[in-house]
Amino acid sequence: MATVDNHGSGTQSLTDRIAAWRDRLVGSRDFQSWAARFPLTRRTARRDGERLFDLVAGFTYSQVLHAAVSLGLVEHLANGPRSPAELALRCGVPPERMAVLCQAAAALDLLKRCRDGRFRLTRLGAALNGVPGLREMILHHSVLYRDLAEPGAFFRGETETELAGFWPYVFGADGDVDPDVAVTYSNLMADSQVLVAEETLKAIDLSDTTALLDIGGGTGAFLAAVGAAYPELALHLFDLPAVAPAARDRFDAAGLSGRAAIHSGSFQRDPLPIGADAISLIRVLYDHQDTTVRALLASAHATLPPGGRIVISEPMSGGDRPERAGDAYFALYCLAMRTGTVRSARRIADLLSEAGFVAVTTPRVDRPFVTRVVTAKKA
Ligand SMILES: CC(C)=CCC/C(C)=C/CC/C(C)=C/C=C/C(C)=C/C=C/C=C(C)/C=C/C=C(C)/C=C/C=C(C)/C=C/CC(C)(C)O
Numbered sequence: 495m496a497t498v499d500n501h502g503s504g505t506q507s508l509t510d511r512i513a514a515w516r517d518r519l520v521g522s523r524d525f526q527s528w529a530a531r532f533p534l535t536r537r538t539a540r541r542d543g544e545r546l547f548d549l550v551a552g553f554t555y556s557q558v559l560h561a562a563v564s565l566g567l568v569e570h571l572a573n574g575p576r577s578p579a580e581l582a583l584r585c586g587v588p589p590e591r592m593a594v595l596c597q598a599a600a601a602l603d604l605l606k607r608c609r610d611g612r613f614r615l616t617r618l619g620a621a622l623n624g625v626p627g628l629r630e631m632i633l634h635h636s637v638l639y640r641d642l643a644e645p646g647a648f649f650r651g652e653t654e655t656e657l658a659g660f661w662p663y664v665f666g667a668d669g670d671v672d673p674d675v676a677v678t679y680s681n682l683m684a685d686s687q688v689l690v691a692e693e694t695l696k697a698i699d700l701s702d703t704t705a706l707l708d709i710g711g712g713t714g715a716f717l718a719a720v721g722a723a724y725p726e727l728a729l730h731l732f733d734l735p736a737v738a739p740a741a742r743d744r745f746d747a748a749g750l751s752g753r754a755a756i757h758s759g760s761f762q763r764d765p766l767p768i769g770a771d772a773i774s775l776i777r778v779l780y781d782h783q784d785t786t787v788r789a790l791l792a793s794a795h796a797t798l799p800p801g802g803r804i805v806i807s808e809p810m811s812g813g814d815r816p817e818r819a820g821d822a823y824f825a826l827y828c829l830a831m832r833t834g835t836v837r838s839a840r841r842i843a844d845l846l847s848e849a850g851f852v853a854v855t856t857p858r859v860d861r862p863f864v865t866r867v868v869t870a871k872k873a
């Protein structure tokens with residue numbers, strides 16, 4: 495590509511110059527005004543305006559969703575349509591304000607306004623009730639919302655984020671954490687694990703595996719799903735002493751106790767249990783910095799037998815193709831957590847190769863906003 499001098503600020507390719515010209519044009523009021531009237535550009539101009547408006551206003555959309563959940567609107571509509579007055583009474587909100595909320599939720603396609611002025615759930619609104627843990631996820635966003643209140647300060651790294659304190663075990667706490675906090679944390683993790691497990695198990699095939707070690711396996715939600723899908727597989731869970739023992743109840747309830755072993759320890763301090771021919775790390779790597787991840791992947795590699803498999807599953811950055819869930823939600827989430835970072839599948843593949851793994855694959859997943867998967871083998 496031809497390059498030209500850019501007034502002392504280095505060289506600029508022809509593509510860059512064309513882009514700069516396009517940006518100046520689209521950014522000019524006169525052009526916008528003309529494009530909004532000209533038949534061939536009118537639709538694009540309107541669509542871009544709408545898209546920009548949605549980004550400008552998006553934070554209020556999320557708060558409408560939050561209110562619909564926290565005030566119990568979604569719950570109260572689960573059995574059919576109701577009038578705003580009825581909902582106002584049930585949710586403890588003044589009728590005229592409830593009417594605004596219903597109308598807003600209808601505009602966002604969470605509710606449908608019936609001809610008689612009542613509101614009912616749309617397909618989207620109804621789906622919300624069936625997503626495990628989503629209600630609690632939405633509610634806990636109050637914390638992240640506060641952390642993002644001054645976005646400039648947030649990105650400069652000046653915000654003392656509250657979210658960091660919400661997930662105590664990410665910091666490797668063991669033993670000295672309020673048990674109630676531990677339960678809230680573990681329940682939210684386990685509930686939100688249901689879809690992650692569903693998605694991960696669609697992407698991988700464990701039929702040639704005899705024993706799976708789930709590192710950072712929480713209270714066993716992933717292993718319970720694996721156990722149901724693979725009746726012969728031996729299951730090993732490894733997590734911090736304050737978390738791992740709680741998996742016992744889940745394994746008992748699922749009838750998995752005969753083939754599920756629980757190992758308490760820290761992958762930052764203790765050796766990993768040996769004997770498994772596959773290791774899974776589900777939503778673990780993104781909680782940690784590269785040094786921890788490198789050491790963890792190296793121990794995983796050392797623990798596995800030749801031919802052993804590793805499965806990484808977590809939300810990922812789109813890398814050279816940035817995407818909303820990974821790059822505009824989970825990346826900010828991790829910044830607020832202050833301990834880890836969202837990585838692209840390519841970056842995780844590189845870290846796996848660095849640790850000695852081969853045959854790295856990135857199987858397709860249906861819902862990358864829930865999780866993405868990278869697998870590899872020990873040679
Ligand atoms: C019945 C008729 C007439 C027609 C039917 C037509 C039809 C087939 C409709 C489909 C309806 C349907 C089944 C819809 C299903 C929708 C689903 C399943 C939606 C799922 C959505 C899931 C979402 C939005 C998940 C969000 C997850 C989030 C935000 C997770 C966040 C996790 C975090 C922050 C974890 C943090 C952990 C830490 C601390 C960083 O380590």
Ligand SMILES: C[S@@+](CC[C@H](N)C(=O)[O-])C[C@H]1O[C@@H](n2cnc3c(N)ncnc32)[C@H](O)[C@@H]1O
Pocket residue numbers: 663664665666683684686687690709710711712713715716732733734737759760761762763775776777778781
């Ligand atoms: C984000 S949660 C994921 C839990 C589970 N895999 C899931 O997807 O629901 C991260 C897990 O890693 C565990 N963890 C964090 N640091 C750890 C460490 N040093 N050793 C072992 N487990 C650790 C946490 O206790 C927690 O259960």
